[in-house]
Amino acid sequence: MLSPAHQASTATGASPFVARHIGPSEAEREEMLQALGMATLDELMQAAIPPAIRTSRPLDLPPGVGEQQAQAELADLAASNRVLTSLVGLGFHASYTPAVIRRDVLENPSWYTAYTPYQAEISQGRLEALLNFQTMVSELTGMDLANASLLDEGSAAAEAMLLCHRVAKRGDRFLVDADCHPHVADVVRTRAAPLGIEVGAWVPGEEIDGEGVFGVLVQYPGSSGEIPDMVAAADAAAAAGAKLVVSADPLALTLLRPPGEVGADVVVGTTQRFGVPLWFGGPHAAYMAVKEEYARQLPGRLVGVSVDAEGRPALRLALQTREQHIRRQRATSNICTAQVLLAVVAGCYGVWHGPDGLSAIAGRVHRLTATLATGLAKLGYSVRTKSFFDTITVEVPGRADEIADAAAAAGINLRQAGADRLGLSLDETTTAEVVERVWGAFGADGMSFSDVSSTASDTIGDEMARKGQFMGQEVFHRHRSETAMMRYLRSLAEKDFALDRGMIPLGSCTMKLNAAAELAPITWPGFAELHPFAPLDQAQGYLKLIGQLEQWLAEISGFEAVSMQPNAGSQGELAGLLAIRGYHLGRGEPDRDVCLIPSSAHGTNAASAALAGLSVEVVACDASGSVDLDDLNAKLRRHAGRVAALMVTYPSTHGVYEANVADLCRAVHEAGGQVYFDGANLNALVGFVRPGEIGADVAHFNLHKTFCIPHGGGGPGAGPASG
Numbered sequence: 051m052l053s054p055a056h057q058a059s060t061a062t063g064a065s066p067f068v069a070r071h072i073g074p075s076e077a078e079r080e081e082m083l084q085a086l087g088m089a090t091l092d093e094l095m096q097a098a099i100p101p102a103i104r105t106s107r108p109l110d111l112p113p114g115v116g117e118q119q120a121q122a123e124l125a126d127l128a129a130s131n132r133v134l135t136s137l138v139g140l141g142f143h144a145s146y147t148p149a150v151i152r153r154d155v156l157e158n159p160s161w162y163t164a165y166t167p168y169q170a171e172i173s174q175g176r177l178e179a180l181l182n183f184q185t186m187v188s189e190l191t192g193m194d195l196a197n198a199s200l201l202d203e204g205s206a207a208a209e210a211m212l213l214c215h216r217v218a219k220r221g222d223r224f225l226v227d228a229d230c231h232p233h234v235a236d237v238v239r240t241r242a243a244p245l246g247i248e249v250g251a252w253v254p255g256e257e258i259d260g261e262g263v264f265g266v267l268v269q270y271p272g273s274s275g276e277i278p279d280m281v282a283a284a285d286a287a288a289a290a291g292a293k294l295v296v297s298a299d300p301l302a303l304t305l306l307r308p309p310g311e312v313g314a315d316v317v318v319g320t321t322q323r324f325g326v327p328l329w330f331g332g333p334h335a336a337y338m339a340v341k342e343e344y345a346r347q348l349p350g351r352l353v354g355v356s357v358d359a360e361g362r363p364a365l366r367l368a369l370q371t372r373e374q375h376i377r378r379q380r381a382t383s384n385i386c387t388a389q390v391l392l393a394v395v396a397g398c399y400g401v402w403h404g405p406d407g408l409s410a411i412a413g414r415v416h417r418l419t420a421t422l423a424t425g426l427a428k429l430g431y432s433v434r435t436k437s438f439f440d441t442i443t444v445e446v447p448g449r450a451d452e453i454a455d456a457a458a459a460a461g462i463n464l465r466q467a468g469a470d471r472l473g474l475s476l477d478e479t480t481t482a483e484v485v486e487r488v489w490g491a492f493g494a495d496g497m498s499f500s501d502v503s504s505t506a507s508d509t510i511g512d513e514m515a516r517k518g519q520f521m522g523q524e525v526f527h528r529h530r531s532e533t534a535m536m537r538y539l540r541s542l543a544e545k546d547f548a549l550d551r552g553m554i555p556l557g558s559c560t561m562k563l564n565a566a567a568e569l570a571p572i573t574w575p576g577f578a579e580l581h582p583f584a585p586l587d588q589a590q591g592y593l594k595l596i597g598q599l600e601q602w603l604a605e606i607s608g609f610e611a612v613s614m615q616p617n618a619g620s621q622g623e624l625a626g627l628l629a630i631r632g633y634h635l636g637r638g639e640p641d642r643d644v645c646l647i648p649s650s651a652h653g654t655n656a657a658s659a660a661l662a663g664l665s666v667e668v669v670a671c672d673a674s675g676s677v678d679l680d681d682l683n684a685k686l687r688r689h690a691g692r693v694a695a696l697m698v699t700y701p702s703t704h705g706v707y708e709a710n711v712a713d714l715c716r717a718v719h720e721a722g723g724q725v726y727f728d729g730a731n732l733n734a735l736v737g738f739v740r741p742g743e744i745g746a747d748v749a750h751f752n753l754h755k756t757f758c759i760p761h762g763g764g765g766p767g768a769g770p771a772s773g
Contacts, residue, residue: 067117071565095738100709105740110605117567128576130591135484136463136581139441139475140231140273141203141299142331143323144579146478150532151325151398152573154539155391162391162760163549163563170366175542176390176763177365181353182525183321183335183397189405189520190303191296191317192310193339197350197369199321199393199765200385201617204237206318206336207267207297209349209383211238212661213316213340214265214293215247216347216382221262225252225292229272234297238267244631244663255282258290265293270309271302274434274473275441277514284312300324300337301478302439304405304412307514316340323477325399326392327573330592331582333617333766335389335396345369349383351764384620384657391762398539401529405521411478415440419476420506421499422485428502429494434471437509441475443467446492457491463584464491568758600770607729607749608742609772619730622750622769623658623697629748629773630695630724631662642694642722646685650675650704652728655697664694675704677714686721693723700741701731707739715745724748732756748773 074082079091088094115123136144147156155161167173167180180198187196200206211224224242226235228251239249252258254268255278266287271277280296287294295316296309301323303309309317322334340348346369354368400408419440423433432445446453447470454472457464462484465473474488482499489497529535547554549563571577580589600612616622627645634642645659650671659666667689670681677698686693696718701707708714715725727746733756735741741749753759753768760766 067114067120067565067567071563073563099707099738102709102712103707103739103744105608105738105743107740109737111602117565121567121570124571125574127591127595128571128574130594131576131580132588133575133579134458134461134463134584134588135480136328136584137474137476137480137484137488138463138465138581138583139275139473140233140465140583141320141322142328142582143301143440143475143477144328144479144581145323145325147325147327147395147573148399148402148535150535150539151395151402154536155395155398157569157573158539158543159550159563159566160543160546160548161394162569162762164390164546164763165548165554165761166387166764167367167390170364172547173763174365175545176394177353177367178545179394179397179542180351180388180390181355181365182401183337183393184353185523186397186400186521186526187300187321187337187339189522190300190308191298191314191339192308193314193317194310194342195345195348195352196337196339197348197352197388199388199390200318200336200338200350201387201389201621201765202332202334202336203231203297203318203320204234205241205385205617205621206320206338207234207295208238208241209385210295210316210318210338211242211247211265211267212245212382213344213347213349214295215245217315217344218264218291218293220291221264222246223248223250223260223263225250225258225263225266227251227267227269227272227278228253229274229276229278230267230269230297231273234269240628241661244628244661246663254278254280255286258286258292263290263292265295265315266290267295267297270296270298270306271439271441273441274443274467275438275475276435276443277306277437277439277510280307280309280312280514284314288313299439301408301412301415303516304409304520305416305439305510305516307516308520310339315344321393321396324396326395327578328581329572329578330580330584330589333389333392333768335392337393347382349385351388384624384654384661385618386620386654387618387765387767389766390764391760392766394763398535400521401525401538402535404526404530405519408521412439415476415478415480416508416510417503417506418480418482418485420509421482421503422474422476422488423509424506425485425489425494425497425499425502426492428497429489429492431492437511437514439510440477441473443471443473444492446470446472453491457488458585460487460491462487462491463581463588464488465583564758564760569760603751603770603772606732606736606740607751607772608740609746609749610742612770612772614768614770616750616769616771618765618767619750619752619769620654620658622752622771623654623726623728624661625771626726626748626750626773627658627662627664627695629771630726631664633724634694639722642692644689644692645694646682646689646696646718646723648677648698648702650677650699650702651697652699652703652730655699655728659695659697669696671702675702675706676708676710679710679713679717682714683717686717686723690721693718693721695724695726697726697728698746699728699730700739701734707734712744719745730755742772 352369645664727749
């Protein structure tokens with residue numbers, strides 16, 4: 051006999067989504083309720099959630115739909131996005147995801163349903179794939195070791211700045227390349243401000259003037275496309291006693307001298323162009339590589355090779371961010387995840403192509419760019435970029451809008467750098483025909499690519515060119531046929547345990563399956579191929595989708611507004627605390643610098659508070675994990691006038707719905723502070739409790755735990771902040 055839900059959905063033609071994807075059958079639910087001594091699910095929730103915090107207002111959300119209707123609505127949104135050929139660059143480039151990697155990794159539940167690899171014995175496949183990623187990055191950058199990925203290029207650059215600040219132990223000034231990607235520089239400045247770090251501009255190679263400079267950041271190549279003189283930059287940094295951070299394009303590094311050869315201390319960047327879709331800006335896997343001496347300062351995870359008691363090699367997490375949880379307020383980073391799924395994609399891209407394939411792709415992109423520049427010069431335009439890899443900046447006095455509009459009419463987005471300049475970045479997907487269309491937008495009539503290419507020349511000088519071999523490890527040379535690659539990926543998956551094999555009861559990250567129907571749209575061109583800096587009139591589907599989700603999350607949580615910007619729970623925490631910091635500064639109370647954190651709180655909370663420039667005061671909890679209200683009041687009195695925030699994880703990490711949470715919020719508000727709500731366990735609240743109604747001021751939500759973001763072995767994730 052069909053269940054009522056199945057009968058209703060069958061009658062309407064919709065897929066019985068809830069019955070298919072929640073998991074337990076009616077009989078299994080009855081069995082669990084009997085074990086708990088409960089008659090119904092309503093009785094269970096009434097017993098678990100204190101009446102005082104239950105919301106009295108039903109959710110004002112659109113009715114749910116079946117799989118087919120949901121996919122149809124998503125298809126309409128994807129169709130509302132207009133995907134042009136984007137030559138905008140700024141660290142984001144179109145690329146081809148090899149079909150074998152798309153099918154056998156990105157769309158494979160063996161990879162996207164796996165939990166964070168804390169248990170090495172059931173994670174050997176993922177750890178090997180991440181070791182490939184680390185090895186590839188180390189080889190390309192010329193550094194001693196690399197981590198298993200970070201969240202994005204901007205936050206990786208900020209983490210590099212903080213690492214340099216720790217190890218230099220001198221000064222509070224950090225200089226950023228004037229040709230740095232603007233969004234990267236913005237993140238660095240945002241992260242520096244609460245820690246009292248002054249960020250200034252610098253032209254690489256120029257003498258560093260001023261005391262207290264502990265580090266410098268160089269974009270390699272720069273946003274304009276110009277390849278900086280890395281030797282001169284390294285010499286200038288060394289002369290000033292400053293650490294050198296390089297934000298490098300990994301594809302360019304197949305042709306350019308690796309930063310490690312010129313003395314870089316830290317190298318960061320994004321591996322997005324290694325087969326990871328644009329996705330309107332992310333998520334993408336960043337990287338960080340360092341000198342051996344900085345290994346213990348490295349944020350994120352580091353996969354290492356060990357030998358067991360019988361002499362057999364095995365992989366493990368040699369360094370992982372749980373150490374940050376132990377350090378609490380002494381933590382050096384709050385990142386508790388990595389972009390594992392996408393780091394695996396990028397690492398597999400390196401395995402599939404190998405060093406020769408990567409070099410061939412880079413060489414072709416450079417030749418196309420050189421031909422583009424030569425043609426524009428023939429048309430009478432001044433190409434400002436003299437030494438470049440894939441990006442040029444062109445002088446077009448007073449004509450930037452006109453030419454950009456002509457290019458858009460030809461299906462191409464260019465980067466406008468003011469009224470007089472245009473930027474153009476080519477990539478793996480660029481063709482000769484695209485180059486000819488660009489020339490047409492600049493006014494050419496019938497200029498032939500083949501004619502111009504014969505006169506174009508390499509602009510990477512010998513002193514800047516890469517010498518010697520890289521990625522010589524066997525794994526980067528064995529898997530050239532699709533059959534071999536498919537079998538290799540299958541062998542890795544068989545060394546792992548994910549939800550396609552069984553339950554992983556390690557935490558709420560693993561408590562549900564990401565339905566295939568939910569994940570299918572991520573590879574549709576309308577979502578996958580849109581550049582983050584494309585004109586917004588080309589992104590109407592994305593804007594509607596994001597706006598709807600923000601509204602729905604605000605309704606669920608009881609807050610006024612939601613930002614989808616944070617790309618992980620840790621970044622949501624930091625964004626929320628920075629909002630609280632800004633609130634106090636705006637009220638003329640800069641001395642509010644104490645963050646109260648219960649001893650039962652999530653480990654990243656204290657680390658986030660430290661990165662927000664707050665001092666941490668731990669509040670005691672009782673045996674059940676509930677906050678000790680007497681101890682909280684004592685700490686509020688001790689720090690009267692200085693309390694900035696209380697961070698509460700709800701339900702607590704002990705799984706407890708604290709009955710006195712409203713009293714906690716009230717006490718903090720009376721002391722002039724704000725309440726930060728760690729919504730890591732939002733799935734335990736939806737429809738029953740609105741944090742905004744019980745006194746919380748700011749929150750973040752780990753969407754991979756409640757909605758359909760694949761955990762993917764530790765990321766990608768999303769951690770929107772609300773308030």
